[in-house]
Amino acid sequence: MSLITESKDLLPINIGGEMRLGGGDESATLYPATGEVVARLRAPSLADVDEAIARADHAFRTSGWAQRKPHERAAVLYRVASLIRERAEPLAQRQRLDNGKPINETRALVASAAATFQFFASACETLEETITPSRGDFMTMSVYEPMGVVAAITPWNSPIASEAQKVAPALAAGNAVVIKPAEATPLMALELAAICEEAGVPKGLISVLPGRGSVIGDAITKHPLVKRVSFTGGTSTGKHIAHIAADKMMPVSLELGGKSATMVLDDADLDHAVNGVLYGIFSSSGESCIAGSRLFVARKLYNEFLQRLSVRAAALRVGDPADERTQMGPLITAKHRESIERYVELGRSEGASVRTGGARPQGELYARGNYYMPTILEGVKNTDQICQQEIFGPVLVAMPFDNEEDLIAQANDSVYALAAGIWTRDYKRAWRIGRAVQAGTVWINTYKQFSISTPFGGWRDSGLGREKGRLGILQYMEQKSLYWGLNEQPLAWAN
Ligand code: NAD
Numbered sequence: 001m002s003l004i005t006e007s008k009d010l011l012p013i014n015i016g017g018e019m020r021l022g023g024g025d026e027s028a029t030l031y032p033a034t035g036e037v038v039a040r041l042r043a044p045s046l047a048d049v050d051e052a053i054a055r056a057d058h059a060f061r062t063s064g065w066a067q068r069k070p071h072e073r074a075a076v077l078y079r080v081a082s083l084i085r086e087r088a089e090p091l092a093q094r095q096r097l098d099n100g101k102p103i104n105e106t107r108a109l110v111a112s113a114a115a116t117f118q119f120f121a122s123a124c125e126t127l128e129e130t131i132t133p134s135r136g137d138f139m140t141m142s143v144y145e146p147m148g149v150v151a152a153i154t155p156w157n158s159p160i161a162s163e164a165q166k167v168a169p170a171l172a173a174g175n176a177v178v179i180k181p182a183e184a185t186p187l188m189a190l191e192l193a194a195i196c197e198e199a200g201v202p203k204g205l206i207s208v209l210p211g212r213g214s215v216i217g218d219a220i221t222k223h224p225l226v227k228r229v230s231f232t233g234g235t236s237t238g239k240h241i242a243h244i245a246a247d248k249m250m251p252v253s254l255e256l257g258g259k260s261a262t263m264v265l266d267d268a269d270l271d272h273a274v275n276g277v278l279y280g281i282f283s284s285s286g287e288s289c290i291a292g293s294r295l296f297v298a299r300k301l302y303n304e305f306l307q308r309l310s311v312r313a314a315a316l317r318v319g320d321p322a323d324e325r326t327q328m329g330p331l332i333t334a335k336h337r338e339s340i341e342r343y344v345e346l347g348r349s350e351g352a353s354v355r356t357g358g359a360r361p362q363g364e365l366y367a368r369g370n371y372y373m374p375t376i377l378e379g380v381k382n383t384d385q386i387c388q389q390e391i392f393g394p395v396l397v398a399m400p401f402d403n404e405e406d407l408i409a410q411a412n413d414s415v416y417a418l419a420a421g422i423w424t425r426d427y428k429r430a431w432r433i434g435r436a437v438q439a440g441t442v443w444i445n446t447y448k449q450f451s452i453s454t455p456f457g458g459w460r461d462s463g464l465g466r467e468k469g470r471l472g473i474l475q476y477m478e479q480k481s482l483y484w485g486l487n488e489q490p491l492a493w494a495n
Helices: 046-062 070-086 088-099 103-126 159-172 187-199 213-222 235-248 270-286 299-314 334-349 404-412 427-436 470-476
Strands: 013-015 018-020 026-030 037-042 130-135 138-146 149-153 176-180 206-208 226-232 252-255 261-264 294-298 353-356 375-378 395-401 419-423 441-444 477-485
Touching: 013 046, 013 187, 046 149, 046 176, 046 206, 046 213, 070 088, 070 103, 070 159, 070 187, 088 103, 088 159, 088 187, 103 159, 103 470, 149 159, 149 213, 159 176, 159 187, 159 226, 159 470, 176 187, 176 213, 187 206, 213 226, 213 235, 226 235, 226 470, 235 252, 261 270, 261 404, 270 299, 270 395, 270 419, 294 299, 294 404, 299 353, 299 375, 299 395, 334 375, 334 395, 395 404, 404 427, 419 427, 427 441, 470 477
Parallel strands: 149 176, 149 226, 176 206, 226 252, 261 294, 261 419, 294 395, 375 395, 419 441
Antiparallel strands: 013 018, 013 206, 026 037, 130 138, 138 477, 353 375
C-alpha cells in the first residue's frame, strides 16, 4: 500500500476491478491541515460508471461469490479484517491526510473498520433462515437472497469506517458493491477495495467511483442494474436519492443529518457531564452527524455549567492532526469553514452571544489549515435557525430549561431525530426522558459511544433504515418465502 504524499502521478481508480485512470475531470485531495496535495486523480466518466456497474453485475452473476457457502465468504471477510489490522498504522496516517482528523481518531476509525468486517463475517456464517409454522400438508420457509449490485454512497467525515459499515454487510450477503466516496476523501475507499480483492473478493465485485455526487452519485443511483443504495450524507441529498429510489421501487437506507440534544439535569454529575458534552460536540471538530450540538441545561445549574464548559472548551488542543495530543484538527475544506463562519454570523444576527470561540485561531500553526475554534453560542431560542439547522462543525448552542416537560418539548422540536444525550444521577428520570425523546440513539451518562452490535439510524429527517447490528446484513438481502406442497392428493379445487 502506498502512502502518497505530493505525488505528481494521477491515482488510478477501481473500475470494475481494473485499476486505471478515470475518463472524467481531474481533482486533487488536499490535506486540510496545510492545503498540500495528497493525491490527484481523475473521476470516472459516465461511460466508466456504466462499465463498472456492468462488470459488477457480471461478477455477481458469474464469479460464484453469492453461491459460496456462508463460512467461505466469511473466511474472506475475516481476512479483510486481518489485513486492515496488519496495515492499521499506514491506513490511519493516510486517512489523516485524506480528511484531517487527528491521528488518534483515524486510528479508531481504522480499528472500527476491521471490527466491522469481523462482525459481518460472523453474521454471514451464523445467519439463520426459518422454517415457518407448517399448515397441514405445506411446509413453509423464509430464506434470503442477495440483491445484485448495491451502491454505497458515503460522506467525507469518517471514510473507512462508514465504507466498511456498508461494504462488509453487502459482501457478506453475497452482493457486488459500487462505492461512491465523497469527492474530498476518495483514498480510503480505494485502499479498502484493494484489501478486499487481496483477501479474495473476486475482481469486478467491487468498484470505487469517486467524483461529484450530483454527476457520479446520481448516475449510480439511477442506474437500472443498481438494486439498492445505502447512503450516508446530508438530508437534502438523501431526499433526492429517496425520490429516485421511489421511481425505481428500489430499497434505500438513508443515514442523514442531525441536531442532537444533550440534556444536563439538575442532579447530573458535573465532571462527567462537562467532559461528555465537550466530547459530544467538539471531537471530530463537530463534523459528526451525531454531534451533541444543542445543549439544554437545568436553569439552576446553567451559569456554573456554562462557565466550566466554556473554560474547558477554550483550553481544547486545536492543532496538528499528526500530533497525538491534538483534540481538534482542521475542518475538511476552506469552503466548509466559510459555511461555519456564516452560521456563527447568522447566530449573531439572531441575537446569540459568543461565550467562547467564534473565530479562526491565530498563529503560524493555523495559517494554512482550515481551523476554527471551539465555539459556544448562548442567548438563543430553540426555534432560532442556529438551533434548528445542522452546522456540522465545532459550534454548540446552549439554552437553559425549566422543567422536564419543557425540556422534552424543546428537545423534540427539530426536524432531526438522530441522537440525544441525558446526564442525570436518577435512573428513573433517565428512563422517562430516554423514552420520551425522539431519536434513533439515546446515550445516558455517556455520549458518542458505539457498538457494531447495536443498530444505528435516525428518525424523521435524520434518515430511514438501520445499519449495524447482527441483522444489518438483511438490509442487503431480499426475503423469499418457499411453500412446499406435501399432499399425496392433487389440489381438490380443480376436480
Ligand atoms: P453530501 O450529502 O453532500 O454527500 C454525501 C455523499 O453523497 C457524497 O459521496 C456525495 O458525493 C454524494 N452525493 C451528493 N449529491 C448526490 C446526488 N445527487 N446523488 C447521489 N449522491 C450524491 O454530504 P457530505 O457533506 O459529504 O456529508 C455531511 C452530511 O452527512 C451531514 O449532513 C452529516 O450529518 C451526514 N452524515 C450522516 C451520518 C449518519 O450516519 N446519519 C454519518 C455521517 C455524516
